[in-house]
Amino acid sequence: MVGKVKVMLPVLLCVSVMTLSGCGSKKQTDQALQTEKKGDAMGTEESLDSKSLGIGEGRTTEGMLPVYFDFDSSDIRKDQVARIQVNAEFINTNQKGYEVRIEGNTDPRGTNEYNMALGERRALSAKKYLMNLGVDEAKLTTVSYGEERLLLQGNDEMSWAQDRRDDFVVVQ
Template sequence: MLKSVKILLPALICVSVMVLSGCGKKTDTEKAVAVETNNEAMGAEESLDSKPLGISEGRTTEGMLPVYFNFDSSEIKADQVPRIEVNAEFIKKTDMNVRIEGNCDPRGTNEYNMALGERRALSAKKYLVNLGVDESRLSTVSYGEERMLLHGHDELSWSQNRRDDFVVVQ
């Protein structure tokens, strides 16, 4: 008897839920939320002739390259010098302003990573200025570990997060 109750009770509950949930009719709320399409709220039509700048690698604007760092370091590595030189040439031949965004991997405290990200951004800014970029066209910000590209817990993920991104600002 007890065995049949244990089997029958869950089945009865499932059937009750299915019967009570059923398909409902459209309510007044759903009708009120329905989107009306009218062209009065549309803005002026914009030309598609201009080509917006995209993202090339990391979160860096197309035409420039991110610069990667060693663990716990803000020094521009020798193998990253060609990347920062590409960025300097891009900035010098345009009239755009660039924000250098310092990033870190998730190891370390939030406060430490914010400071390290700032040191990385300032290091890249100093290097660009030494290459002839006008300092007034450069700004820096540190995101610490807040804008990771890869969320893995391995060296590959961490190495991709230890970077400076170079973003055109309007």
């Protein structure tokens, strides 16, 4: 048996070296990866002088604040009322010609379907609260990202608490 192993070892080594070295042509691979260069730019040119609204806390546009929720809830918490009031004031005073997209988010616990529905309920809850504070409904849109846009990837309560939020994003 030891004799067979001594014979098979060099054979296996040779087969492995031949398999790994391959016979591919580098020239053909390089040609396949080259892209055709065109002189035309894609899209329209944007002015460098345009006003940028940066990102503040979370994914919320600077000047507004995200609103955080309790586990499995879409009710605006009492400690978050001041944040939503700041957002209402910002929208009413600063955003002429803009809309604000309310993005509902959840932590990763629960099924995708459940989290999408919960994110939508959270976004709609914030929209209703803003409308009660005098924000024009035409300025507000909602979307649910469920668990798709996590801020923190941790598996602890602190990470999950950051993911249970509504972001407020200015869109044109």
